Amino acid sequence: MIKQARYSNGSREVVISASEPDVWVEATDSVINFPGLVELEGDDLFLSYHRGRHGGVEPLAAIVSSDLGGTWEPAPDDSPFIDRHPDTGLNTMDFGSGIIGYPSDGTITRIDTYPLENYQEPYLSSEGPHHLVQQRADSTFQLRRWSKSGELLELHPFKVEGFPWEMASYENYSRLIELDNGDYMTVFEQQVGPPEVLEGLSPSGRQLMQYSFSSSVVRSSDRGQTWKFVEHFHPDDHKPVYGPGDRAVDEGFDEPDVIQLDNGDILCMMRTGGYSPMFQSRSTDGGETWSAPESVGWQGVKPRLQKLDNGVLACVAGRGAYGHPQITHVMLSLDGTGEHWEYPFAFHTGPGCSYTSVMQRDEKLHVVYSHSDFTRELGTNELPTQSIRRIVIDVQVA
Numbered sequence: 001m002i003k004q005a006r007y008s009n010g011s012r013e014v015v016i017s018a019s020e021p022d023v024w025v026e027a028t029d030s031v032i033n034f035p036g037l038v039e040l041e042g043d044d045l046f047l048s049y050h051r052g053r054h055g056g057v058e059p060l061a062a063i064v065s066s067d068l069g070g071t072w073e074p075a076p077d078d079s080p081f082i083d084r085h086p087d088t089g090l091n092t093m094d095f096g097s098g099i100i101g102y103p104s105d106g107t108i109t110r111i112d113t114y115p116l117e118n119y120q121e122p123y124l125s126s127e128g129p130h131h132l133v134q135q136r137a138d139s140t141f142q143l144r145r146w147s148k149s150g151e152l153l154e155l156h157p158f159k160v161e162g163f164p165w166e167m168a169s170y171e172n173y174s175r176l177i178e179l180d181n182g183d184y185m186t187v188f189e190q191q192v193g194p195p196e197v198l199e200g201l202s203p204s205g206r207q208l209m210q211y212s213f214s215s216s217v218v219r220s221s222d223r224g225q226t227w228k229f230v231e232h233f234h235p236d237d238h239k240p241v242y243g244p245g246d247r248a249v250d251e252g253f254d255e256p257d258v259i260q261l262d263n264g265d266i267l268c269m270m271r272t273g274g275y276s277p278m279f280q281s282r283s284t285d286g287g288e289t290w291s292a293p294e295s296v297g298w299q300g301v302k303p304r305l306q307k308l309d310n311g312v313l314a315c316v317a318g319r320g321a322y323g324h325p326q327i328t329h330v331m332l333s334l335d336g337t338g339e340h341w342e343y344p345f346a347f348h349t350g351p352g353c354s355y356t357s358v359m360q361r362d363e364k365l366h367v368v369y370s371h372s373d374f375t376r377e378l379g380t381n382e383l384p385t386q387s388i389r390r391i392v393i394d395v396q397v398a
Helices: 116-120
Strands: 003-008 013-018 022-027 032-039 045-051 060-065 099-101 107-111 141-147 152-158 168-170 184-192 196-201 207-210 213-220 227-233 254-260 266-271 279-283 304-307 313-319 326-333 345-350 357-361 364-371 386-397
Touching: 003 345, 013 326, 013 345, 022 032, 022 045, 022 060, 032 357, 032 364, 032 386, 099 184, 184 254, 213 254, 213 266, 227 279, 254 304, 266 313, 304 357, 313 364, 326 364, 345 364, 345 386
Parallel strands: none
Antiparallel strands: 003 013, 013 386, 022 386, 032 045, 045 060, 099 107, 107 141, 141 152, 168 184, 184 213, 196 207, 213 227, 254 266, 266 279, 304 313, 313 326, 326 345, 357 364, 364 386
16 A cells, blocks of 8 residues: 545545556557556456657557456457558557447447548648647547457447537547436537637647637437437636636646436536646436536546445546646545545656546456656656556545
């Protein structure tokens, strides 16, 4: 055990502790980041991760384990979780992003990170920033379904009915959930219309952009065959709340995650930038209507919501500016409602991307994260060894 903390809300008290981390992947020849975990049958796991400095060339690597991460070996080339691009031969199925869920039918269901058109017409960084050049009308998305043994069962394209905008770029991060009535629900991320191009370049020579990301709830009543738009969270609709100047938040509402709580509420947690806090929205009527997003007070990228078996709600996230140490943490809502979040419990402070994957086993929360260089500036925070690690978080009701 490396650290422990005690929280109390007056009616409930919990003790949280973290194990020493296990090193799942180690490298000395490349930066590694953005772990994406897939849970298979029993103790079988699949893990994808990026090799290469963020902002440059980042080919995907993939490994498999049959003992819950005790040992790993390279994923076979014919793995159903590897999708080779026909021109480059590189894997394009990144489980560190995209939308993934585990419905009650025992399958693994995923919606790709980007629209199908993005993969058919590969993005070239020389053309300009991604969300500037990938603006499209009427985008097509792709859903895949596998068995828990990894057999591909279904692959089909779909469009979302009712998006209230003409042009957008997309980059999805949420989970897919199954509601009490059997409907599927998830949250898309989009940049509606091109971002604002600012004057000047970053120190690494990148064009400066002002993004205004938003998140949209979508729903399917036929197990993912067709999808309809439900609600849109856009920062311009929720002022004043937080941020520089007259902007609500640093970059908008992005990298959302969604979960249905034990009391029936549906909660959506969203990143808003590198310096502004996460925001959340709630539905109390089965996802039909949603509250205006409100700040939870703490920064975080790619928040991961997880209901624990003891009724506590956890949110794993973290953040730090480029070129500075990251703080990766877990927040707890002791009563499981997300109405109040406790002070974050930091389990990793140091280099890393703070993008995580989570799973729950034996009533404990397993968090996969990176200890690695994460900066667009070469020569900053160079580490001799890069790693993807797993830490086990134990939350006990006192």
